Amino acid sequence: MDKLFYLTPSLCLAVAIWVLSRRYVVFTLLQLPGTLCHELAHFLAGLLTFARPVSLSIIPRREGSGYRLGEVKLANASWYNAALTALAPLLLVLIPWWIAVLRTRGAWHFAPLDAGLAFLIAPQFLACWPSAADWKLAMRSWPLLIIAGAGCYAWRHYPWLHAWPWPAA
Numbered sequence: 001m002d003k004l005f006y007l008t009p010s011l012c013l014a015v016a017i018w019v020l021s022r023r024y025v026v027f028t029l030l031q032l033p034g035t036l037c038h039e040l041a042h043f044l045a046g047l048l049t050f051a052r053p054v055s056l057s058i059i060p061r062r063e064g065s066g067y068r069l070g071e072v073k074l075a076n077a078s079w080y081n082a083a084l085t086a087l088a089p090l091l092l093v094l095i096p097w098w099i100a101v102l103r104t105r106g107a108w109h110f111a112p113l114d115a116g117l118a119f120l121i122a123p124q125f126l127a128c129w130p131s132a133a134d135w136k137l138a139m140r141s142w143p144l145l146i147i148a149g150a151g152c153y154a155w156r157h158y159p160w161l162h163a164w165p166w167p168a169a
Helices: 002-023 025-048 083-086 088-103 111-126 132-157
Strands: 053-057 061-064 067-068 071-074
Touching: 002 025, 002 088, 025 053, 025 071, 025 083, 025 088, 025 111, 067 088, 083 088, 083 132, 088 111
Parallel strands: none
Antiparallel strands: 053 071, 061 067
């Protein structure tokens, strides 16, 4: 409960940034730490899954009625790595949680450092949700859903899989 209490100011600040950035461009700049982490998550996941990232940009660009805050271009996004690369920013929610765990250990109270951390944590909440383009790219991995579904079905309906002699760790 302490962790959620600690993260409440950051969540409120994230909502304020999100609302105000739709009306005032200057508030878009407060999202840059989150944008950097979002794009780095794509880039690192692309390296780990052999999607071969070729460029990374966090320079905001005007597109239609809004802004594109960042982008990673991939040379080899295919069915087996697209979802892992595109949905990697979901892991960013662990950053605020980790900071909350560290800051709320033992007896704690809000300090000036926590106000600064709130401004760094809030953009992470905004950046952890994949964009529409990310979800579209993730749809290339639909065969993984079939493979995972078949694996779950087999695990539930064939009890002899539970008794498989797995090697000792």
